Amino acid sequence: MALLEIRALTKRFLGVTAVDAVSLAIERGELVSLIGPNGSGKTTLFNCITGYLPSDAGTIAFRGADVTGAPPHRMSRLGIGRTFQLVSVFPRLTVLENLLVFLQQHQEESFFGRLVRSPRLRRLETAAVERARSLLALVGLGEREGMPAGNLSYGQRKLLAFAAALMPDPELILLDEPAAAVNPTMINQMKDHIRMLHAQGKTILLVEHNMEVVMDISQRIVVLDHGQKIAEGTPEAIRRNPDVIEAYFGR
Amino acid sequence: MGLPWIVAAAFPGQQRYLLHILVFTGLFASLALSYDLVVGHVGSLSLAHPAFFGIGAYAAALLATEAKWPFVAGLAAAVLAAGAAALLIGVPVFRLAEHSLAIGTLGFAMVTHIVILNWVDFTRGPLCVTSIPRPSIAGLAITTLPAYYWLTLAAFAVAAVLYRALTTFRLGRAFHAVRDNEPLAQAAGINPLKYRMMAFSIGAAVAGGVGALYAHYLTVLCPEELTISLTVTLLVILFLGGVGSLRGIVIGAVLFTALPEVLRVAPTWRLVIYGSLLLAIVIRAPEGLDALFRRRAPR
Helix, strand or coil: CCCEEEEEEEEEECCEEEEEEEEEEECCCCEEEEECCCCCCHHHHHHHHCCCCCCCEEEEEECCEECCCCCHHHHHHHCEEECCCCCCCCCCCEHHHHHHHHHHCCCCCCHHHHHCCCHHHHHHHHHHHHHHHHHHHHHCCHHHCCCEHHHCCHHHHHHHHHHHHHCCCCCEEEEECCCCCCCHHHHHHHHHHHHHHHHCCCEEEEECCCHHHHHHHCCEEEEEECCEEEEEECHHHHHHCHHHHHHHHCC | CCCHHHHHHHCCCCHHHHHHHHHHHHHHHHHHHHHHHHHHHCCCCCCCHHHHHHHHHHHHHHHHHCCCCCHHHHHHHHHHHHHHHHHHHHHHHCCCCHHHHHHHHHHHHHHHHHHHHHCHHHHCHHHCECCCCCCEECCEECCCHHHHHHHHHHHHHHHHHHHHHHHCHHHHHHHHHHHHCHHHHHHCCCCHHHHHHHHHHHHHHHHHHHHHHHHHHHCCECHHHHCHHHHHHHHHHHHHHCCCCHHHHHHHHHHHHHHHHHHHHCCCCHHHHHHHHHHHHHHHCCCCHHHHHHHHCCC
């Protein structure tokens, strides 16, 4: 049974079919990339999978359970983490709080426990701070934990958003263009982080335009064009696929 | 909010008047704190707060005069009525986008005012609810001004402790996440609607409680207490004191409840001085007076 199974997912915007009957299965522990020209529906597909956009047809199953139409916060709690294409942090929370907020909803829902800071919650909080600090150290933001996240540079915010998505230890991670608009050093850093996650057994679905990154780290590549899946296979096979070449460069 | 005897010693002959101002300050500070849960912490510009204050005030006033309910029961009913009204109105209004939220809640506030003004059989409308009894708690009658001062101070303490508990630690972090970036908050597993409703209805419940204390203090309650001018006063306290900050709101409440009274010594220039001060604060401390204190603290 695949970890994530999408069947004939369709999303239309006023007559434009942004995602057209796309089926996709991702096995546990796989690292899959989703590529395609601009406007081919990659981000729309991401937003449908994570519950940000309601799909018009098709089903989504996670761990074998149907989760079609579940809201984004529920998908997050089920174990699907994501980052956004446009860098996204909580600007007025500190760097450390940005990470803490990503874990807490997965732990405790009792309103009164939170209001009176129950001892159980304080223990969880101490452990969460520890985990957050180790993630910050990993992405090189350890020195900045007390700073409002809005004061970080673009690249630092990108790293923070990445670390935040890892906070609740999601089983499936969807990364939307992690290597876009950052300098070459950071691209390599991101690549290393993604490889490390994969080595730890995480399942990763990646949207990325940087072909060097995609070809380098993916096990399997899915190509979208005009909302349709036009190819699927290993980086080598995709590189030679005539349909893919045509979609990118024209006939 | 100094202790009453210190105030009394410092201003001989003016004790009653000063205590009255302090009671008002305490009530306005509590009301502003409850409003800030919505405006400052989940970032929703609701204009419905006077309605919740009014619903609480009228619930307590009518239960005390018509049904002869004891004070504590009336206070509890006021808190529940205002909180329940917020739950009812909250579900539809929080489906609206930011700007429509302000208009939607303003509409609710105006409708509430009009209903209270015109439902004369039930609320006495413009004739006002009169001879509301002074409160009595467990046989202890709160009839004197100093006693009411202590009651207000206790109410303020409850509001402040609740405000702190709600706006720090995990609850506060979730509220602030919703305020700062809603889609990202969802990715963190937060249901924005749930947290907005939480802040909105708890804020409304506290406002209802303050309304009850207000009605029992003045012993007369008229519909004009819950017009848009109350929203303006609250917004001035919040934005000039410091949105999202307990200290800022207390500073704002002290300044903007006490100041208009203090300035009565110069009646001709009163509003000129008041307006100039507002302008000066907006120019010198656009983030509110609280920011002046924060700037000195190390980053």
